[in-house]
Amino acid sequence: MGFFDHLQKGGAFSLQPQKAQVRKVVQTRPALPKSKSTSQTPDSRSPRVQSSSERSRKTPLQSRSASTDPEARPSKRLNTPTRGRKRPTPEQRLSSDDDTSDSDVSFEVRKRARTSASAEPDPERRLRSLKAFSEEGSRPFKMVHAAAITSGQKAGKFKAAFGAEEKTKPIFLQYPSASQKEKYVRPIDDDVRNMLISYSSLLRYECVVPRDNDEFRSIDEIVQVIETVADNYIPAEEADEFNNETTGIKRRLRRALAVVSETQFREAVDDYNKAITRLRENGSIAKLLDATQRMNLPWVERILTQIYARTVSPRVESLRQYENGTDNVYGELLPRFISNIFKETKLKSSQVFVDLGSGVGNVVLQAALEIGCESWGCEMMANACDLADLQQSEFKARCRLWGLLPGKTHLVRGDFLEQESIVNVLKRADVVLINNQAFTPQLNNELINHFLDMKEGCQIVSLKSFVPAGHKIQSRNLNSPINLLKVQQKNYWSNSVSWTDVGGTYFIATKDSSRLQAFANGLL
Structure with a gap:
C-alpha cells in the first residue's frame, strides 16, 4: 500500500523514513505511464518536496503493440526490450494512465486509459501561434533535439532500428507548423551533434531502439507525433487519409511495425509529411486551430512529455541531491489530476494561475498550455529551479514547433512568502x-x-484544508483570515499523484467575505 493510504483513514499517521525516491520518467509512449514516488517533509516551501517513504514495488504497464493488428501478424518481432517491473534509474511519469503489461512486443502503441474530461471550451482562447505559421516560423531556433538524448555517452545504449546496420538513413518528420522537418538519424560526429542541439532546421532523432527498458524510443515518438497530429490538426473532410482502418496512415504505421518493415514505415511517414505540408500550405490546419477553443489532455500530455524527456529526465538524479540531514523526496501532482482541477475551478485563458512550490514547473507549463492563461510558479529548491528553467525554454520552442500559442509563464526562485513578485x-x-x-x-x-x-472569488486548491472541519464564525475568532474562506472537499482518483496510486481528497477554498459580513450584520 502507498504512503498516503494512511490519509484515507482520516486520522493521524506516522512517517517511516526510507530511501528517497524520485518520480520516474517513461520516455516516449503513446499512452503515458503513471509514476510512483512518496512524500512528506516537516517544513518546506516546496509543495513538491515531501518526506520519504519509498515504494519499491512497480506496477506492470499495459501496452498494445502494432503487432496486434489482426491483418498483419509478424513472422518475427523487432528486438525492442520489454518493460520490467523495476528500473534502476528514475523514469518520467507525466501521465496519469493506469498501465499493466502483458505483452512482449516492440514499438508499442498502447491504448490510453480513461482520463477525466478536459477544461470546458473557452471562446476567448486563441490557440494558434501566428508566428509559427509565418515565414519567420520556419527559421532555425534553439531547442533540444531527440538525437541529443540518444547520442554522446548514451550512444552505446541504443542499436539501429529495423535490424539495420549502424549507419541508417534519416527519417524526416513534419510538424504541423511552418517549422522545418524533424530528422531522425544517428549523428555521425561531434560537429553534426552540435548542430543538432542548436537548430530546428537540423532537428534530428536517432533511428534506433534502446537496448534496455529505460531509454528514449525514437520510433515510438514518430508514431505518437503522427497520431497526435491526426487527432487534433486534421479537418474532418481530410481525416480518412489518416484514420481509414484499411489504408489510413496510422494503420499503415502500425502494420509496418508489426511486420518489421522499414520500407513500409518510411513510406507511411513520407505520405504523412506530404499530407501535412499540403494541409498547412492550403490553410486547413490554421483554420482548424483557429476554431479550436480547448486542448484535450492527451494532446497536452504528448507535448509535456517531449519537453520533460529532453530536459528533466537526463538530469533527474539531481533531484536526489538534498541538504544534509533531510529525507525529502520529490513528488508531483499528475496531469489528469491537474486537468480536473482546471475544470473544477473553471480556469480560463484570461485569468491568472499561481503554483506555490512549483518544483520543476510541470503544472505551471500545463496551465499555460492547456488553458492558455498567465501562469506563475515559485520554487526554492535550487536543483528543481534549474530544471524548471530548462523546461520553460524547451516549452517555448516545442509550442512553436506544434504551432501553439501558450499563456505567458513566470518561474520565480525563492521563498514564496518573501518574493515580492509572488506576493504581488x-x-x-x-x-x-x-x-x-x-x-x-x-x-x-x-x-x-x-x-x-x-x-474576492480567488480559489485556493490544496491537499490539506486551511479551514478546520466544523469551523464556525464566532466573536472570539472574528479576526481570523479563515473566516473569509468557503471550502469544498473534493475527491481525486487513483494515479493522480506520483507518490501513491490510491485516491484521496483535496480542497477548493474560495475567498468569500459574504459570510463574515452576514455575521457582522447579525444574520448568522
Whole structure:
C-alpha cells in the first residue's frame, strides 16, 4: 500500500523514513505511464518536496503493440526490450494512465486509459501561434533535439532500428507548423551533434531502439507525433487519409511495425509529411486551430512529455541531491489530476494561475498550455529551479514547433512568502495551487495571512484544508483570515499523484467575505 493510504483513514499517521525516491520518467509512449514516488517533509516551501517513504514495488504497464493488428501478424518481432517491473534509474511519469503489461512486443502503441474530461471550451482562447505559421516560423531556433538524448555517452545504449546496420538513413518528420522537418538519424560526429542541439532546421532523432527498458524510443515518438497530429490538426473532410482502418496512415504505421518493415514505415511517414505540408500550405490546419477553443489532455500530455524527456529526465538524479540531514523526496501532482482541477475551478485563458512550490514547473507549463492563461510558479529548491528553467525554454520552442500559442509563464526562485513578485501576483490571482500536504501548521498559518490580500472569488486548491472541519464564525475568532474562506472537499482518483496510486481528497477554498459580513450584520 502507498504512503498516503494512511490519509484515507482520516486520522493521524506516522512517517517511516526510507530511501528517497524520485518520480520516474517513461520516455516516449503513446499512452503515458503513471509514476510512483512518496512524500512528506516537516517544513518546506516546496509543495513538491515531501518526506520519504519509498515504494519499491512497480506496477506492470499495459501496452498494445502494432503487432496486434489482426491483418498483419509478424513472422518475427523487432528486438525492442520489454518493460520490467523495476528500473534502476528514475523514469518520467507525466501521465496519469493506469498501465499493466502483458505483452512482449516492440514499438508499442498502447491504448490510453480513461482520463477525466478536459477544461470546458473557452471562446476567448486563441490557440494558434501566428508566428509559427509565418515565414519567420520556419527559421532555425534553439531547442533540444531527440538525437541529443540518444547520442554522446548514451550512444552505446541504443542499436539501429529495423535490424539495420549502424549507419541508417534519416527519417524526416513534419510538424504541423511552418517549422522545418524533424530528422531522425544517428549523428555521425561531434560537429553534426552540435548542430543538432542548436537548430530546428537540423532537428534530428536517432533511428534506433534502446537496448534496455529505460531509454528514449525514437520510433515510438514518430508514431505518437503522427497520431497526435491526426487527432487534433486534421479537418474532418481530410481525416480518412489518416484514420481509414484499411489504408489510413496510422494503420499503415502500425502494420509496418508489426511486420518489421522499414520500407513500409518510411513510406507511411513520407505520405504523412506530404499530407501535412499540403494541409498547412492550403490553410486547413490554421483554420482548424483557429476554431479550436480547448486542448484535450492527451494532446497536452504528448507535448509535456517531449519537453520533460529532453530536459528533466537526463538530469533527474539531481533531484536526489538534498541538504544534509533531510529525507525529502520529490513528488508531483499528475496531469489528469491537474486537468480536473482546471475544470473544477473553471480556469480560463484570461485569468491568472499561481503554483506555490512549483518544483520543476510541470503544472505551471500545463496551465499555460492547456488553458492558455498567465501562469506563475515559485520554487526554492535550487536543483528543481534549474530544471524548471530548462523546461520553460524547451516549452517555448516545442509550442512553436506544434504551432501553439501558450499563456505567458513566470518561474520565480525563492521563498514564496518573501518574493515580492509572488506576493504581488497573488493579489490578482484567480486560482492558486498549494500542495500543502507536507507543510507544518506554522507554515500553513503563515500562508493563511496572505489570503487577506487575495481578491474576492480567488480559489485556493490544496491537499490539506486551511479551514478546520466544523469551523464556525464566532466573536472570539472574528479576526481570523479563515473566516473569509468557503471550502469544498473534493475527491481525486487513483494515479493522480506520483507518490501513491490510491485516491484521496483535496480542497477548493474560495475567498468569500459574504459570510463574515452576514455575521457582522447579525444574520448568522
